[in-house]
Amino acid sequence: MPPEDLDGSALSPDELGDAIRCLRTAAWIRLTKASRYFSRLCGLLPTDLLQEAFVRALDGRRRCPSTVDVVKFLTDVMRSIASDTVKKLTREPKLLALNALPGYGEVLDPADQRRNAEECQLQKEEVKQMKQALIDLFAHDPEAQTIVEGDMEGIKGEDLRLLTDLDSKDFATKRRLIRRTIDKAYPNGWPS
DSSP: OOGGGTTSOBOOHHHHHHHHHTOOHHHHHHHHHHHHHHHHHHOOOHHHHHHHHHHHHHTTSSOOBTTSOHHHHHHHHHHHHHHHHHHHHHSOOOOOOOTTSSSTTOOOOOOOOSOOHHHHHHHHHHHHHHHHHHHHHTTTOHHHHHHHHHHHTTOOHHHHHHHHTOOHHHHHHHHHHHHHHHHHHOTTSSOO
């Protein structure tokens, strides 16, 4: 039984399909924004990411609990797919002996897929520029800047809120402002 279905009250694929067909325009906008956001992290096209979420949900690999909003469920599926894709891309290639090919008995050494030193340095510079650009977006707002910097450093939840001395409501408001500002500045993701 999938972990989402611990109490046995998950929607069937048909019920989920009906719920998806009944989504309103605002829900489709939220799904589209989520797919754009998560596609930036993993390199998939937003439409492909959303489509894969639909496939996994409707073929039964992912089960939507009846108590969870369908949009939230699909957003979580996209987050999971993006995370899995990033993990898959960061795995190191393995060397294999392929005795059945011409040159029997030779050990074939596939091309190394890892980045070379120059590519790593270029990527580090790009990440550094990206971080600085995001911080600069909030030069006028020290609280937002602190939240953005904390996110980039991996600080999460309550620890990050405590850094800003904001209450929960103001912290959530500031988070929305940050998300909207970044979406406005980079509507198509980070420029390549």
